[in-house]
Amino acid sequence: MENYNLTHLRELEAEAIHIIREVVAEFENPVMLYSIGKDSSVMVRLAEKAFAPGKVPFPLMHIDSKWKFREMVEFRDSYAKKNNWDLIVEYNREGFEKGIGPFTHGSKVHTDVMKTQALLAALDKHQFDAAFGGARRDEEKSRAKERIFSFRDQFHQWDPKNQRPELWNIYNAKVQKGESIRVFPLSNWTELDIWQYIRLENIPIVPLYYAKERPIVEYNGALVLVDDERMPKELAAEATMRMVRFRTLGCYPLTGAVESEADTIEKIVEEMMTTTKSERTTRVIDFDQDGSMEQKKREGYF
Amino acid sequence: MTNEKLNIQQFLDADEKKDLLRILTAGSVDDGKSTLIGRLLYDSKLLYEDHLDALERDSKRVGHAGDDIDYALLLDGLKAEREQGITIDVAYRYFATNKRKFIIADTPGHEQYTRNMVTGASTANLAILLVDARKGVIAQTKRHTFIVSLLGIKHVVVAINKMDLVDFNEDVYNRIVEEYKTFSTGLNIPDIRFIPLSALKGDNVVDKSERMPWYTGKTVLDYLETVHVHSDRNFQDFRFPVQVVNRPDINFRGFAGTVASGVVRKGDKIMVMPSGKTSEVERIIGSNGEQDYAFPPQAITLTLKDEIDISRGEMIVHPDNTPRKERHFEANLVWMDESKMDLHTSFYIKHGTRVTKARIDKIIYRVNINTLEKNECEAFGLNEIGRAVITTAQPLFFDPYARNHQNGAFVLIDPITHFTCAVGMIIDKRDIDSLPSRITDMDRKKIHKGESLVKKTEREERYAQKGATLWITGLHGSGKNNLAYQLEKQLFDMGKTVVLLDGSTIRSGLSRELDHSPADRAEHLRRVAHIARILNDQGIITICSFISPLEDIRNQVGEIIGKERFHVIYMDADVEKGRKARPELYELAEQGKIEDLPGIDGVFEIPAKPDIVCQPEEDGENRKKVVEYLEEKEVI
Numbered sequence: 001m002e003n004y005n006l007t008h009l010r011e012l013e014a015e016a017i018h019i020i021r022e023v024v025a026e027f028e029n030p031v032m033l034y035s036i037g038k039d040s041s042v043m044v045r046l047a048e049k050a051f052a053p054g055k056v057p058f059p060l061m062h063i064d065s066k067w068k069f070r071e072m073v074e075f076r077d078s079y080a081k082k083n084n085w086d087l088i089v090e091y092n093r094e095g096f097e098k099g100i101g102p103f104t105h106g107s108k109v110h111t112d113v114m115k116t117q118a119l120l121a122a123l124d125k126h127q128f129d130a131a132f133g134g135a136r137r138d139e140e141k142s143r144a145k146e147r148i149f150s151f152r153d154q155f156h157q158w159d160p161k162n163q164r165p166e167l168w169n170i171y172n173a174k175v176q177k178g179e180s181i182r183v184f185p186l187s188n189w190t191e192l193d194i195w196q197y198i199r200l201e202n203i204p205i206v207p208l209y210y211a212k213e214r215p216i217v218e219y220n221g222a223l224v225l226v227d228d229e230r231m232p233k234e235l236a237a238e239a240t241m242r243m244v245r246f247r248t249l250g251c252y253p254l255t256g257a258v259e260s261e262a263d264t265i266e267k268i269v270e271e272m273m274t275t276t277k278s279e280r281t282t283r284v285i286d287f288d289q290d291g292s293m294e295q296k297k298r299e300g301y302f
Numbered sequence: 303m304t305n306e307k308l309n310i311q312q313f314l315d316a317d318e319k320k321d322l323l324r325i326l327t328a329g330s331v332d333d334g335k336s337t338l339i340g341r342l343l344y345d346s347k348l349l350y351e352d353h354l355d356a357l358e359r360d361s362k363r364v365g366h367a368g369d370d371i372d373y374a375l376l377l378d379g380l381k382a383e384r385e386q387g388i389t390i391d392v393a394y395r396y397f398a399t400n401k402r403k404f405i406i407a408d409t410p411g412h413e414q415y416t417r418n419m420v421t422g423a424s425t426a427n428l429a430i431l432l433v434d435a436r437k438g439v440i441a442q443t444k445r446h447t448f449i450v451s452l453l454g455i456k457h458v459v460v461a462i463n464k465m466d467l468v469d470f471n472e473d474v475y476n477r478i479v480e481e482y483k484t485f486s487t488g489l490n491i492p493d494i495r496f497i498p499l500s501a502l503k504g505d506n507v508v509d510k511s512e513r514m515p516w517y518t519g520k521t522v523l524d525y526l527e528t529v530h531v532h533s534d535r536n537f538q539d540f541r542f543p544v545q546v547v548n549r550p551d552i553n554f555r556g557f558a559g560t561v562a563s564g565v566v567r568k569g570d571k572i573m574v575m576p577s578g579k580t581s582e583v584e585r586i587i588g589s590n591g592e593q594d595y596a597f598p599p600q601a602i603t604l605t606l607k608d609e610i611d612i613s614r615g616e617m618i619v620h621p622d623n624t625p626r627k628e629r630h631f632e633a634n635l636v637w638m639d640e641s642k643m644d645l646h647t648s649f650y651i652k653h654g655t656r657v658t659k660a661r662i663d664k665i666i667y668r669v670n671i672n673t674l675e676k677n678e679c680e681a682f683g684l685n686e687i688g689r690a691v692i693t694t695a696q697p698l699f700f701d702p703y704a705r706n707h708q709n710g711a712f713v714l715i716d717p718i719t720h721f722t723c724a725v726g727m728i729i730d731k732r733d734i735d736s737l738p739s740r741i742t743d744m745d746r747k748k749i750h751k752g753e754s755l756v757k758k759t760e761r762e763e764r765y766a767q768k769g770a771t772l773w774i775t776g777l778h779g780s781g782k783n784n785l786a787y788q789l790e791k792q793l794f795d796m797g798k799t800v801v802l803l804d805g806s807t808i809r810s811g812l813s814r815e816l817d818h819s820p821a822d823r824a825e826h827l828r829r830v831a832h833i834a835r836i837l838n839d840q841g842i843i844t845i846c847s848f849i850s851p852l853e854d855i856r857n858q859v860g861e862i863i864g865k866e867r868f869h870v871i872y873m874d875a876d877v878e879k880g881r882k883a884r885p886e887l888y889e890l891a892e893q894g895k896i897e898d899l900p901g902i903d904g905v906f907e908i909p910a911k912p913d914i915v916c917q918p919e920e921d922g923e924n925r926k927k928v929v930e931y932l933e934e935k936e937v938i
Contacts, residue, residue: 009318014599015599018599018601025546025655052603054554055550167421169599172715174650174715
């Protein structure tokens with residue numbers, strides 16, 4: 001007996017694959033922005049599926065702020081190598097040489113120079129006309145109405161008042177020269193869907209998502225991992241081993257850990273859902289904010 | 303502790319298997335829509351935790367029913383929009399229960415947001431329409447119902463809200479149900495449910511209301527969790543618009559795309575449109591490797607037994623079940639652009655994975671979306687809806703939207719702004735003889751014309767003639783071309799500068815993509831008229847030999863060229879004479895092998911006031927007549 005039912009995950013998967021293929025068909029030079037986070041990991045897997053058994057016809061690009069967790073960088077390089085991806089890593093050379101970093105310049109300057117400016121320069125440098133991002137509509141309220149094909153003018157700016165209607169699964173891909181689009185194949189996924197899919201498909205993710213004993217200091221009210229020798233010595237000296245995990249991944253001095261025992265996906269989901277309860281009475285559910293993606297968006301670029 | 307661990311495993315295993323329901327909600331701020339959605343979101347979140355902690359669920363749910371929960375908090379996307387003055391748009395919200403996952407496309411209800419509602423409706427399985435029990439069926443209810451039926455949503459929940467304000471009165475409910483049924487018959491919505499509720503107090507939203515014992519149906523959530531939408535998809539007609547050709551190396555050539563409708567199995571005989579080439583399905587590669595069959599909306603890659611050239615925009619189907627292949631069709635259009643429709647625009651049309659050019663030939667009517675009355679109209683403005691005839695440059699492979707949503711929908715894209723200016727749902731192909739024919743000519747005032755440094759009088763002196771067009775009309779085989787060629791020779795020998803334009807020359811090049819339908823004939827003749835006009839402007843005489851069967855079109859050609867230099871010559875030959883000259887052509891038409899032959903199954907209107915009438919058999923006489931006429935008019 002043939003069964004023509006699709007589960008919600010398979011339906012979302014099909015939708016995302018359709019979107020990824022549509023971009024490849026209609027754009028000359030697409031790229032997939034890779035944040036090394038869990039959503040990126042899902043998106044990358046969907047791209048692999050879309051073109052199997054062939055190779056994905058576009059590269060991955062990671063904007064390296066030079067302050068990412070070491071485990072992220074290791075994971076990135078080994079994943080790309082193992083899965084035969086063309087990986088582009090870009091960073092802001094000028095900012096790096098000036099020694100810009102969160103400990104010395106604060107998070108705002110660091111984020112602007114090493115992330116946002118680095119991203120825009122990289123997009124211009126490679127002349128990409130379409131860039132995939134792993135953002136989801138359930139992440140924050142302003143995303144709830146952004147299109148899947150989201151247009152950017154020649155200055156990479158998004159105009160929420162001037163969005164194109166998007167109906168059925170027909171995507172208008174016409175752009176003028178110099179304009180580009182950001183594409184969000186995971187728009188309709190929720191955080192739970194992401195975890196479910198990682199579980200179902202056995203998708204590798206950076207081990208930092210799982211709880212483990214790690215050297216932790218308290219810095220600006222957050223639990224920060226002592227990840228390398230660039231942390232001021234007097235701060236690093238305060239480190240104690242604590243059982244923690246990370247709900248988001250980004251620059252290690254700016255990304256706080258949470259105390260947790262969750263060392264499996266099941267436990268993470270369970271933790272996520274119980275946290276929801278306590279948060280609800282005070283504010284809208286604000287699940288995991290996916291590191292670099294999320295911050296760039298707030299700055300108006302994503 | 304171990305028990306809890308087991309629970310989360312079970313929860314995840316069950317959650318993974320849930321299906322997805324896409325819901326449209328539309329309404330304005332005060333009809334309780336936000337409250338209803340807020341309550342669904344809120345209560346369903348409880349249901350999540352239910353699974354983990356059954357005891358807590360009960361106490362919480364009871365504890366909150368009727369309480370002052372700030373639902374606006376849950377919907378603060380819209381609130382933020384209002385504060386920031388951003389245009390209210392479609393907002394997507396996500397929630398899940400133990401049985402299903404839901405995506406709500408939440409759209410504002412006012413008339414100026416019709417396009418937003420249409421957008422949300424395009425992907426919805428089900429619509430929730432709110433009716434205020436105190437007000438009953440109002441214009442907004444009708445408008446929303448019409449849009450829902452236009453987009454072909456098969457399930458509607460009419461949520462009769464604020465029952466607490468009418469004392470949970472059954473008569474009020476019954477009256478509204480009757481009212482709604484009366485106006486919605488004929489709108490073709492197969493499944494309509496009426497649910498009396500109080501979103502604020504929680505009656506019949508998640509739990510059954512004890513204050514409305516007379517209502518024996520389902521609660522809103524119960525219905526949303528159980529409504530059967532799966533069979534709404536079309537599993538009959540296999541349509542596979544090729545999205546990407548996947549050719550990583552010489553050993554693999556796959557056609558990737560999303561199954562729009564129908565089911566395909568390994569070994570199926572298939573046909574490619576438009577080439578008509580056939581083959582057999584060799585492999586179906588899905589998201590988890592090879593599979594034996596595929597169905598909508600799966601994204602797959604097909605490989606075929608034979609090496610056939612197939613590109614994006616083509617369609618793979620079963621040879622015994624093919625879609626329409628047409629360039630002319632009738633569709634319901636919704637205008638989405640701030641600027642009004644311009645009938646002279648040549649739009650991009652995107653249907654499935656196929657992109658070509660299209661123009662709007664004619665507006666049949668516009669619907670007043672509040673009263674559902676049909677009115678005549680020249681052009682649609684923002685949020686206006688109606689029926690139109692569309693002609694595309696390349697044929698589309700479509701099904702009527704009512705039968706197949708995925709293969710009957712399209713968008714129109716403005717060629718300059720690239721905005722999605724309209725969306726359409728195909729009704730069906732248009733019979734070739736009922737197609738409108740109209741010369742859609744650009745408004746010439748808009749074009750800044752350069753001024754030649756050569757004066758008209760200088761040209762007339764040089765060529766010893768005035769620019770003029772001799773337009774020879776008549777049936778096939780009436781001797782138009784014969785006269786045209788003879789005339790060209792004679793005028794040339796007289797030292798005149800002449801250019802001859804005839805159907806086969808123009809159709810083999812300039813009008814190559816056009817067929818013989820009335821709409822295309824009009825476009826073909828528009829092009830001819832403009833060539834003649836340019837040549838006449840340069841002082842050259844054109845001889846145009848075209849059947850041009852319609853008086854109206856000939857007049858429009860005359861307007862483009864200029865009345866004073868447009869001279870109609872009618873070859874006065876009836877069908878019998880034509881048949882004698884071109885027997886094979888007329889035979890084919892009578893056998894129905896060719897369509898639209900003027901005089902047989904196409905109209906030919908004899909010119910009312912031709913400048914010259916010629917008889918085909920009077921060869922030399924005709925030429926003389928024309929030359930004398932030209933001298934008399936001081937053309938030569």
